[in-house]
Amino acid sequence: MKNNILARNYRGSTIISIFILQILFFCGQGKTIAQENETITIKGLRQHMDSIASDATEGRFTGSPGYRKAAQYAANIFREAGLNPGYTNEKGEKSYFQPVPFIRYNYDPASSITILKNGKNKTFCHSAGNFIILNPGIQNENIPMASPAFIGYGINEPELGWDDYTGVDVKGRWVIVLNGIPAADSMNPSFPDTLRKRYTDWKIRDSLKLHALTEHKAAGVILLPDKYATDNWESTALQNYMYNYIHYAEADINRKVSNEPVMPLVLLKAELAQLLLSRQSYDPMSHKGSYHSYILDNTEMYIAIDCKKESVNCYNVVAVSPGTDSVLRKEYMTVGAHLDHLGKIGDHVYNGANDDASGCVIILEAAKALALNPPKRSVLCVLYTAEELSLIGSMHFVKNPPVPIGQISLNINIEQIGSKNRDYKGVWAIGSPQFKESFFKAGNSFVEADFKFDPIESYLEALRGHVDLWSYYQKNIPAIMLSSGGFKDHHTPQDKIDLIDFDHLQFAAKLLYSFIIELGNEQPLIDTKKINKTDN
Ligand SMILES: [Zn+2]
Structure with a gap:
């Protein structure tokens, strides 16, 4: 809350804005977002990673106590950053938790x-x-x-x-x-x-x-x-x-x-x-x-x-940053990663530090910058449950979105972006071609960084049913995935925090925020007149 008020005062002051613009110009950054990017720290990323992917959350299997622990932590961070709860239930109550109902078989x-x-x-x-x-x-x-x-x-x-x-x-x-x-x-x-x-x-x-x-x-x-x-x-x-x-x-x-x-x-x-x-x-x-x-x-x-059936609820964690423009705020961008992983078997904890705590952690850290200086469009941050169980969490989200589906204009999905053993050194984007320009623009302020962009059509077979981006693609919502390619520890107990490259994660979080700002301030991506009509 405090962050939002500060951000508003800051934007309201023309003199300060010009002064900061000049400093940025002389620093050769050319971006007003550089200051917000300073809030994205390795200390913060480490804290999120420790809270989500340590043994204490036992591999975050969907519906497990470890998953709930991680989800509660994420909701607290969104709240502290100043983002609002993104889910509203039938009674009109707001929450950071969107329930996703399951049936579970327990075997004898x-x-x-x-x-x-x-x-x-x-x-x-x-x-x-x-x-x-x-x-x-x-x-x-x-x-x-x-x-x-x-x-x-x-x-x-x-x-x-x-x-x-x-x-x-x-x-x-x-x-x-x-x-x-x-x-x-x-x-x-x-x-x-x-x-x-x-x-x-x-x-x-x-x-x-x-x-x-x-x-x-x-x-x-x-x-x-x-x-x-x-x-x-x-x-x-x-x-x-x-x-x-x-x-x-x-x-x-x-x-x-x-x-x-x-x-x-x-x-x-x-x-x-x-x-x-x-x-x-x-x-x-x-x-x-x-x-x-x-x-x-x-x-x-x-x-x-021999087995017993039981009903279980799990949760997507959803937070919203309202847009600053009176028209464009009716459009939503979703920024998501999956919070669940494979759980544990015997003594083996599958921590999933890179898959996909890395994605969640950079969203949580970028949320601080987002609350300080949000774009014109509204942003929904979503940490999905049950990606590892055939994308159930993101499928549920697109079928039961907290805002009308026609108002979601694009999706950014982050998968496996921080391993020391990553295949791609920089950040690799796979997505709808209309994102390409904004992606490279967002990357402009990062010196000596590697970027790669591939159209989603070249990777359909590999992505189909395997990443949350697919749920959006199926709904014809333009989608892009940011990752650092594959890594050799994927789905093994070795995917642990000590194999996370935090310098790279910090760079990825800053890039993500810059990218959200680029896309969030662009000219209408969907027909806002139509939205205004359905609103009335
Ligand atoms: Zn996985």
Whole structure:
């Protein structure tokens, strides 16, 4: 509050403004925002990083006490900086927390798989991490599974030249399916290009495969891991909570369409997969050899999955900086990063210092400058929940925005921007081409910094469903992502605070603020006359 009053007095004083402009001119900065940029300090960034990404928040898994701790800290910082609560509930009460409703499945640790092969049986417990339940399917029941069927990648497209169901009747059987699609040029006959295109997007691919399995009346699905899942089994297990955590709206759709839960779906650890498929000459890890679909005559499996459903609320943290121009303030820019990460498993805390505490931390620090000197447009700062669970938090935000969606003119998304092990030394922007000029303008005041800009269209496949920018892109809201590329510690317990480059983070926070000012003061980005009309 105090900050806002000071900022208003400062802007109201022409003499002081001219004086400061002159100083800035002589310093060669040429920017009125330089002084606000001084409020962005390494000390502040460190404090935010320690509060969000230390072991105390236990990896900020969506809905966990650690996540709530980090969210409460972020809300306090927005309040101290002088930004207003950005969410209003049905009763008209303002809050920094936008509730995001979930259903969570809690599995009984005794859930298990027993494999009976050639007269010998072995039992594998869920709690020991032997398998990942992607969808519990039928619950509280032992599901016998005699003679399961193996059907390769489970692709049923005879008209396009590929049918893994040939010669095998899967009705009433559990079906063993390889994850993903065949690697290029590894098979004979090679996998058709038309199908490769159709099955590239993992969400579309999985739904096409599930559709075929449902049509053929399979009883359940055993999914075999690819090399990535095998090499990163622990983080795969953590990430696949996404299937155990369903957004209410999605759960409703599932129930209406197909009496959810549809079909039990389990991903097996590589060792168990090998046990099952000893007859195959095809290696799903290297994609070498060839496979054929067949019934596993000498094999039986018993799967016992026991779980309870519960309703959980998690929260996006939302703060608003009102614009200074009476017309442009009706337009909103969103500036966001995801606050959640993978949580912890055993003693391993996945701190997610770079993914994506780095993004949250620079927004929190830039918020101080924003409150001192806001642009003409209004700015909504959003720290999303459940990005790691398939973008549920940002999807919820664009479906339930705190202001009419037509008034959100652009989105800035920050992802993985501060690692010492970053691929790109400077700041790399991927976004709608109309941002390019402003991005480089914002970068002008930084000497010896590296900048790169790529149009979003060049990276659609990599971004699809993987970063919060995607939620906006789907709603046709111009969006840009600032990052420093990939880093080798991604989704490992090594993504810790000691691998954060705070000098770089400070530069990124200053650049972010300059960029917000550039874009926030530009001529209308959307038709404000239209907004005025819908307002009345
Ligand atoms: Zn991540």
